[in-house]
Amino acid sequence: xxxxxxxxxxxxxxxxxxxxxxxxxxxxxxxxxxxxxxxxxxxxxxxxxxxxxxxxxxxxxxxxxxxxxxxxxxxxxxxxxxxxxxxxxxxxxxxxxxxxxxxxxxxxxxxxxxxxxxxxxxxxxxxxxxxxxxxxxxxxxxxxxxxxxxxxxxxxxxxxxxxxxxxxxxxxxxxxxxxxxxxxxxxxxxxxxxxxxxxxxxxxxxxxxxxxxxxxxxxxxxxxxxxxxxxxxxxxxxxxxxxxxxxxxxxxxxxxxxxxxxxxxxxxxxxxxxxxxxxxxxxxxxxxxxxxxxxxxxxxxxxxxxxxxxxxxxxxxxxxxxxxxxxxxxxxxxxxxxxxxxxxxxxxxxxxxxxxxxxxxxxxxxxxxxxxxxxxxxxxxxxxxxxxxxxxxxxxxx
Numbered sequence: 001x002x003x004x005x006x007x008x009x010x011x012x013x014x015x016x017x018x019x020x021x022x023x024x025x026x027x028x029x030x031x032x033x034x035x036x037x038x039x040x041x042x043x044x045x046x047x048x049x050x051x052x053x054x055x056x057x058x059x060x061x062x063x064x065x066x067x068x069x070x071x072x073x074x075x076x077x078x079x080x081x082x083x084x085x086x087x088x089x090x091x092x093x094x095x096x097x098x099x100x101x102x103x104x105x106x107x108x109x110x111x112x113x114x115x116x117x118x119x120x121x122x123x124x125x126x127x128x129x130x131x132x133x134x135x136x137x138x139x140x141x142x143x144x145x146x147x148x149x150x151x152x153x154x155x156x157x158x159x160x161x162x163x164x165x166x167x168x169x170x171x172x173x174x175x176x177x178x179x180x181x182x183x184x185x186x187x188x189x190x191x192x193x194x195x196x197x198x199x200x201x202x203x204x205x206x207x208x209x210x211x212x213x214x215x216x217x218x219x220x221x222x223x224x225x226x227x228x229x230x231x232x233x234x235x236x237x238x239x240x241x242x243x244x245x246x247x248x249x250x251x252x253x254x255x256x257x258x259x260x261x262x263x264x265x266x267x268x269x270x271x272x273x274x275x276x277x278x279x280x281x282x283x284x285x286x287x288x289x290x291x292x293x294x295x296x297x298x299x300x301x302x303x304x305x306x307x308x309x310x311x312x313x314x315x316x317x318x319x320x321x322x323x324x325x326x327x328x329x330x331x332x333x334x335x336x337x338x339x340x341x342x343x344x345x346x347x348x349x350x351x352x353x354x355x356x357x358x359x360x361x362x363x364x365x366x367x368x369x370x371x372x373x374x375x376x377x378x379x380x381x382x383x384x385x386x387x388x389x390x391x392x393x394x395x396x397x398x
Contacts, residue, residue, distance in 0.1 A: 002077040003052055005050070005073050005076060006069075006070050007069050017066075019039055019066075020174075022141065023037055023047075026059055026142075028055070030055070034049065034053075036049065036073075041178075044272075044308050052078075055076065055077055056074055058075045060072045063141070065146070065147075116145070122147060126145075135153065136150065147171065151169065175271075182332070186331070186332045193376070194363055195363075197364075197383075198360065200350070201387050201388065204358075224340070226291060227284065227393065232261065234392075235379050239379035241253070241255065242370075246367070258312065260278070261279050261311065262276075263291060263316075264314065264317070265295050266321070272308070274308055276294065277310065313334055314330075315340065319340050324344075324361045325339075325341055325361050328363060335367040337365050339364070345359075
């Protein structure tokens with residue numbers, strides 16, 4: 001009998017995904033493991049494979065739809081298999097009654113047949129917006145109505161401005177929707193506090209300049225990020241409460257004995273956080289190569305779901321875009337995030353004299369449920385110590 005492919009459990013507590021693109025159409029022949037659709041989760045874009053070969057009988061969702069885990073995506077049949085017959089039409093005293101079939105089609109009074117294809121979610125949104133689907137032109141598969149069509153219909157029925165002036169409405173979708181939801185969840189779930197400090201990274205600046213050419217010859221763009229990661233990893237050894245998560249169900253702090261660092265990457269679709277795994281066993285050079293690879297994959301939306309999992313601490317480098325200090329939001333379930341600002345020339349007291357030095361602003365947001373300001377300030381001071389004396393980063397034992 002025909003096989004219904006449902007949205008599988010993608011792990012990490014993911015309950016829904018946005019159907020970005022169908023890679024097949026109704027009537028197409030598909031082979032086992034062939035990609036049939038791209039869905040966007042809270043973490044990444046995932047290509048779903050077909051679990052069997054056959055022919056696509058029906059696409060049950062339209063592009064742009066938010067699909068729950070367990071919802072049917074498409075129906076596949078082997079040669080000779082067909083969908084079940086549709087139920088018989090209802091009849092009354094005056095003849096056949098207008099009704100909707102499983103595909104959402106309705107009979108019109110004139111006796112003609114007009115297809116109105118829309119998912120239950122789109123129909124519910126239309127009711128909330130007061131939009132009649134009869135007057136909406138669908139742009140999805142087989143002329144189905146998607147959320148964007150409702151937005152266009154609403155925009156055409158509304159003046160292009162509110163009472164204060166012209167406005168533009170942008171749907172909150174994709175990565176931006178995920179970011180908004182995760183940030184709100186983090187703000188609700190943590191008792192966040194931000195502490196700040198500064199580091200004189202003049203020696204680190206010179207070290208990077210010396211090695212820049214040699215790294216470029218190897219095809220590696222050496223940034224400050226590998227040094228930041230290594231300094232954080234060493235500091236977490238001394239301050240383990242910041243390398244942890246909270247088990248809400250058991251009221252326990254879970255201290256991680258490993259170090260995986262999430263790195264915030266700016267992409268055209270929004271901020272993504274791939275994870276550098278097993279930092280303790282990687283050199284500065286290893287980290288530089290992995291950061292470069294993960295950054296490119298994230299910007300191209302090729303990073304996998306597995307590459308977005310498992311962080312124990314997060315670093316964001318907003319100084320690359322000109323920022324100094326900030327209050328970065330914790331990337332749950334981590335309990336801390338370090339923000340690195342713009343390195344700039346500043347007057348600095350060194351050996352009793354005021355001299356120009358390269359100064360790095362640092363902002364640490366931590367969950368006050370897990371640790372206190374004393375421990376957080378001590379962690380930040382340890383990070384500063386490693387960054388101000390980068391030779392320490394290359395020592396195997398301290």
